[in-house]
Amino acid sequence: MISLLQIYEGRVFILLDTLEKLVDYMRKLGVDFCDARFEQRENLQILTTNGNIRAISRNVRSGVSIRAFLNGHWGYASSTELSWETLKSAAEKAVKIVKSTKGTEKIELNSVVVEKKYKPPIKINPQEISLEEKINLLLELDKAQRKADERVVNSNTRYSDSCINFTVVNSEGSKIEWGEIRIGVVAMPVAFEAGKMQSSYFVKSGTRGYELVKEIDPNVEGENVAKEAVELLSAEKPPGGYLTVIIDPDVAGLLAHEVMGHASEADEIVKKRSFLTGVVGKKVGSELVTMVDDGTIPGAYGTILFDSEGTPSSRTIIIENGVYKGYMHNLETAATMNVKPTGNGRAQDYNRRVWVRMTNTFFEKGDWDLEEMISETKEGLLAVKALSGMEDPVGGGFEARVLKGYIIENGEKRKLVRSFTLTGKALDILKTVDAVSKDFTLHGGNCGKGEEDFVPVSTGGPYMRAKILVGGG
Amino acid sequence: MLEKLTKISIQAIRMASKQGADQVEVFTAYTRTRNIYVENSVPHLSTNNVSIGLGLKCAIGKHVGFAASTIFSDKDVEKVVDECISIAKVSPEDPNFEALPVPRKPSGTVENVYDEELVETEERELLKVVNQLVKTAESKVNVKVLNGLLRIGEFTFHVANSLGVDQSHKGTLVFLHFSAKASENGRVGEGVEKAYSTTLKNLDFEKIGNELQRKTLTTLRAESYKGKEEMPVIIVPVELQGLFESTVAFAISGEHVNKQRSPWKDKLNNEVASKTLTVIDDGRMPGGILSALIDDEGVPTATKKIIENGILKNFIYDTYNAYIADTESTGNGYRRLTRTVEEIFMRPVNCAVSNIAIKPGNKSLERMISEIDRGCLIEKFAAPFADPFTGTFGLEVRSATLIENGSLEKPIKHALLSGNFYEALKNILMIGREQELIENMKLPPIAFEKLELIGQ
Numbered sequence: 001m002i003s004l005l006q007i008y009e010g011r012v013f014i015l016l017d018t019l020e021k022l023v024d025y026m027r028k029l030g031v032d033f034c035d036a037r038f039e040q041r042e043n044l045q046i047l048t049t050n051g052n053i054r055a056i057s058r059n060v061r062s063g064v065s066i067r068a069f070l071n072g073h074w075g076y077a078s079s080t081e082l083s084w085e086t087l088k089s090a091a092e093k094a095v096k097i098v099k100s101t102k103g104t105e106k107i108e109l110n111s112v113v114v115e116k117k118y119k120p121p122i123k124i125n126p127q128e129i130s131l132e133e134k135i136n137l138l139l140e141l142d143k144a145q146r147k148a149d150e151r152v153v154n155s156n157t158r159y160s161d162s163c164i165n166f167t168v169v170n171s172e173g174s175k176i177e178w179g180e181i182r183i184g185v186v187a188m189p190v191a192f193e194a195g196k197m198q199s200s201y202f203v204k205s206g207t208r209g210y211e212l213v214k215e216i217d218p219n220v221e222g223e224n225v226a227k228e229a230v231e232l233l234s235a236e237k238p239p240g241g242y243l244t245v246i247i248d249p250d251v252a253g254l255l256a257h258e259v260m261g262h263a264s265e266a267d268e269i270v271k272k273r274s275f276l277t278g279v280v281g282k283k284v285g286s287e288l289v290t291m292v293d294d295g296t297i298p299g300a301y302g303t304i305l306f307d308s309e310g311t312p313s314s315r316t317i318i319i320e321n322g323v324y325k326g327y328m329h330n331l332e333t334a335a336t337m338n339v340k341p342t343g344n345g346r347a348q349d350y351n352r353r354v355w356v357r358m359t360n361t362f363f364e365k366g367d368w369d370l371e372e373m374i375s376e377t378k379e380g381l382l383a384v385k386a387l388s389g390m391e392d393p394v395g396g397g398f399e400a401r402v403l404k405g406y407i408i409e410n411g412e413k414r415k416l417v418r419s420f421t422l423t424g425k426a427l428d429i430l431k432t433v434d435a436v437s438k439d440f441t442l443h444g445g446n447c448g449k450g451e452e453d454f455v456p457v458s459t460g461g462p463y464m465r466a467k468i469l470v471g472g473g
Numbered sequence: 474m475l476e477k478l479t480k481i482s483i484q485a486i487r488m489a490s491k492q493g494a495d496q497v498e499v500f501t502a503y504t505r506t507r508n509i510y511v512e513n514s515v516p517h518l519s520t521n522n523v524s525i526g527l528g529l530k531c532a533i534g535k536h537v538g539f540a541a542s543t544i545f546s547d548k549d550v551e552k553v554v555d556e557c558i559s560i561a562k563v564s565p566e567d568p569n570f571e572a573l574p575v576p577r578k579p580s581g582t583v584e585n586v587y588d589e590e591l592v593e594t595e596e597r598e599l600l601k602v603v604n605q606l607v608k609t610a611e612s613k614v615n616v617k618v619l620n621g622l623l624r625i626g627e628f629t630f631h632v633a634n635s636l637g638v639d640q641s642h643k644g645t646l647v648f649l650h651f652s653a654k655a656s657e658n659g660r661v662g663e664g665v666e667k668a669y670s671t672t673l674k675n676l677d678f679e680k681i682g683n684e685l686q687r688k689t690l691t692t693l694r695a696e697s698y699k700g701k702e703e704m705p706v707i708i709v710p711v712e713l714q715g716l717f718e719s720t721v722a723f724a725i726s727g728e729h730v731n732k733q734r735s736p737w738k739d740k741l742n743n744e745v746a747s748k749t750l751t752v753i754d755d756g757r758m759p760g761g762i763l764s765a766l767i768d769d770e771g772v773p774t775a776t777k778k779i780i781e782n783g784i785l786k787n788f789i790y791d792t793y794n795a796y797i798a799d800t801e802s803t804g805n806g807y808r809r810l811t812r813t814v815e816e817i818f819m820r821p822v823n824c825a826v827s828n829i830a831i832k833p834g835n836k837s838l839e840r841m842i843s844e845i846d847r848g849c850l851i852e853k854f855a856a857p858f859a860d861p862f863t864g865t866f867g868l869e870v871r872s873a874t875l876i877e878n879g880s881l882e883k884p885i886k887h888a889l890l891s892g893n894f895y896e897a898l899k900n901i902l903m904i905g906r907e908q909e910l911i912e913n914m915k916l917p918p919i920a921f922e923k924l925e926l927i928g929q
Contacts, residue, residue, distance in 0.1 A: 050732065052567055055539060057538075060540075060543070063524065063543060075518075076522075077521045077522070080524040080526065080545065097521060100597055101516050132563055153734065154732045197736055199862055240701065242929055275661070350522075351815050395661065397869060399855040401867065419860060421889055450650065469927070469929050472868070472891035
């Protein structure tokens with residue numbers, strides 16, 4: 001067995017020249033394009049519940065993904081066994097698979113050639129912080145939830161950090177090594193009274209180091225989120241119907257991501273599956289609507305230095321002042337549509353395929369104050385905190401479940417109402433946007449394409465006022 | 474492969490015990506996953522993924538740690554053991570941890586969980602069935618299959634602990650997810666078809682293709698729903714599964730009961746559903762996606778009544794939660810998932826349902842429809858989940874058909890179905906006869922008495 005690994009600062013890396021050898025070998029087997037990507041993924045997760053540790057787990061995964069492109073089709077193979085013999089046979093498998101699909105189309109992939117090594121841009125490496133310090137923070141955050149109110153029957157917290165090292169080599173000449181570090185803290189209390197149960201959540205996450213965690217005051221955040229869950233016990237049933245709704249940055253992010261974002265992924269355009277196929281240059285929203293996907297925002301959860309194909313991430317304007325501008329691309333869709341790749345070709349990990357995926361997707365801010373937006377709303381609803389959403393690239397339908405809302409009457413925020421669902425056709429909603437706030441926030445999360453293949457992203461925007469169908473309380 | 478996995482397990486238990494662990498549990502697994510992705514009517518991308526790895530749990534007194542890794546060499550095993558021990562050493566005591574499972578010998582058999590032929594099936598055979606499905610679905614001129622996935626998974630796992638558990642299992646899995654689009658005069662419709670199995674043999678690709686075509690053409694004809702009314706609603710198995718998973722599977726989990734966050738925590742032996750509803754958790758369902766003689770802790774699986782004629786009869790437990798509740802594990806400690814076998818060793822054990830079976834009624838779907846004066850048959854939600862704590866839901870309806878005087882009439886979309894699933898279970902109108910396997914649940918269609926449909 002040839003040793004392909006080197007030990008560097010205590011971690012195992014596969015040698016760059018091994019990947020080069022694999023790519024050379026595949027090229028000789030007769031493919032149009034090929035690449036090899038090594039990933040080492042280290043993840044720490046700590047869970048607490050009701051003041052006790054529920055689980056502490058550390059995972060380390062290493063694998064190589066090998067891709068062969070021939071006549072417009074792809075063959076992939078991956079392995080966690082990293083001997084030269086196994087990787088060579090995986091490369092042969094990838095080529096054999098692609099040859100068996102009998103593609104006929106000639107597509108020339110144009111990758112952005114990069115030869116460089118990058119370290120993740122963080123201040124404090126979370127791996128250098130003791131486990132004890134992380135545990136203590138969580139136990140404080142857990143305790144603060146139950147201390148806040150005796151109706152909190154269950155307190156939960158989660159800490160996670162992930163450090164990923166990538167090496168990508170491709171047949172165009174790219175040789176890149178880079179790291180990605182993500183960190184996140186979550187609190188989720190459950191409150192119970194007189195047969196009613198409600199919960200809420202607090203999340204802080206980003207592509208930052210442990211400095212992000214140091215900004216959290218566990219007592220304040222634990223108490224605030226617990227009070228929010230308790231308050232919801234007495235919340236009323238939300239109204240239903242076609243209403244004027246002010247959506248908060250969290251819910252605006254869902255609208256940007258789920259409907260307009262997924263439908264702007266160019267693989268959906270190439271297949272003509274997206275309702276946004278062929279709309280470049282057309283008006284799709286009011287003039288107050290500008291929407292962007294930007295993988296370069298420092299510290300945001302969806303930020304990446306490169307995508308899984310080794311293309312540098314970038315800023316893509318999707319809608320500008322209501323006019324639709326363009327799509328996000330990977331290598332294949334960019335070649336098919338004769339444009340530059342935008343750095344949106346992402347895979348969940350070395351076991352999964354590359355799709356066109358978002359990074360940080362959001363609406364740009366406007367010039368309203370939230371107070372002004374509320375005071376100028378005669379009757380309506382303020383929708384606060386997103387719970388879930390689902391894409392609909394074919395139909396352009398929007399669905400978002402939100403945690404809570406406030407009824408607005410005569411320009412004043414009044415009664416608290418419990419969870420409800422917002423729905424409607426995205427373009428109908430965007431055309432009715434008549435106020436956009438100065439406040440702007442991004443929230444981290446994991447996005448699936450269809451129902452799987454999760455990648456870290458962030459979504460967000462300002463407060464936005466529009467007409468939306470409300471139901472499901 | 475089992476020999477290799479067993480060797481890693483023994484090595485890890487020895488090393489961890491030597492380093493001071495009082496109790497050690499090791500789960501090793503080999504997995505191979507093959508995917509064929511269809512795009513624009515043709516197989517566009519195929520994959521072959523192989524992994525071997527280890528998940529390790531160590532307890533020093535009541536200090537517990539978990540570490541996992543892909544395994545390439547002996548060094549990786551050493552690293553996982555070191556990591557797991559160091560976590561256990563700094564972890565505060567978990568007062569709820571008592572012990573790992575004690576050995577219990579599984580008796581009986583489990584059927585249709587491993588298909589040797591499937592493992593041997595070559596790519597070209599898989600491409601053939603995929604092409605057959607696409608061709609059938611596209612036999613009407615305006616239907617195009619834009620996305621599709623055929624996934625074949627195979628796995629072998631070995632689970633052992635320092636108390637003497639020493640079990641293994643091998644299985645196969647097929648997951649299929651196809652969507653098609655139809656266009657006509659500026660209108661569009663999308664249909665989705667999924668299938669779950671442990672073998673290719675019982676999947677009828679022509680039938681799946683025909684269903685995909687029918688669903689696609691139904692949504693093409695669908696109009697946006699206008700208005701707001703309460704009506705009886707029939708939900709088909711593929712959408713019902715998510716509703717059961719997010720509510721019933723949550724409420725019966727011993728972990729949620731112990732944490733006081735199950736809405737059914739005080740409802741044992743009380744009525745939680747209509748008398749017509751009987752739900753079984755069956756770790757040995759023939760052909761069940763998660764079926765095995767043992768769960769992922771090596772505890773023998775069993776068949777348990779969860780709801781019998783509307784009465785809540787049992788909760789489910791893994792070993793950790795069983796000790797808290799002062800009962801025995803019901804064989805419900807799982808790491809495996811229902812759509813993929815990839816790297817199952819990475820996850821710690823979770824208290825979860827095995828396979829759920831809902832007792833069918835005696836009416837066909839046609840008969841159920843014929844007995845409704847005005848109602849709705851729902852075939853597709855955006856995402857079919859309810860709030861686990863409260864049961865409330867507001868689901869975007871992507872494809873449904875209104876029922877008038879016992880017949881299917883107008884297809885609709887762009888509506889919200891709203892209600893509370895825990896309440897809806899108490900108001901079941903009819904349960905259908907034909908069950909379908911969706912993920913790890915075998916369900917018939919169910920008609921609920923009154924749910925609210927809202928349109929723009």
